Amino acid sequence: QKEVEQNSGPLSVPEGAIASLNCTYSDRGSQSFFWYRQYSGKSPELIMFIYSNGDKEDGRFTAQLNKASQYVSLLIRDSQPSDSATYLCAVNPVGDYKLSFGAGTTVTVRA
């Protein structure tokens, strides 16, 4: 079982809609959770982090964490064509400096 699993997509949403991305992780002791956005040919860019159960909002992005279900999600509201990218979920396993990355979900926002 992979440590961090994401649906690979592609996820296609119309402009203005909500894009919902999901991520599950295997290490129950994980404490820190991150979402990165990666445009084609570019490096990953940190867009959100969440440490506590519940929701965390930053502009059009909302991260949701449920540690009991070992589930973290990212919602993109009012999706724009500029949101078209691959979104990587990353989890910090307990007692580790490293992050475990999912394979990414590719999102396409169609105008």
Next chain:
Amino acid sequence: DVKVTQSSRYLVKRTGEKVFLECVQDMDHENMFWYRQDPGLGLRLIYFSYDVKMKEKGDIPEGYSVSREKKERFSLILESASTNQTSMYLCASSPGDSYEQYFGPGTRLTVT
């Protein structure tokens, strides 16, 4: 803003050459990482360092070595480049008291 820079955006080398990829961060981060990213395989950790002169192997260290002589600088060395090391190489750094990683722009290496 955290800034991580990498010595080259694009690099073309011949099989058997020794290749140096350099990464510099300006935020006094303790931890630094080298990844490679290939289509369908995602991000794979090659090596990381949690302090000057300290290093640990990641998931795919074979064919690579690293050097960290100064806190801000982390170098990846391909001792004898091979075609299967053609890839995008990404450097990242993170603070000592939290785990978010900040990536450099990447080096796209082609070995012919």
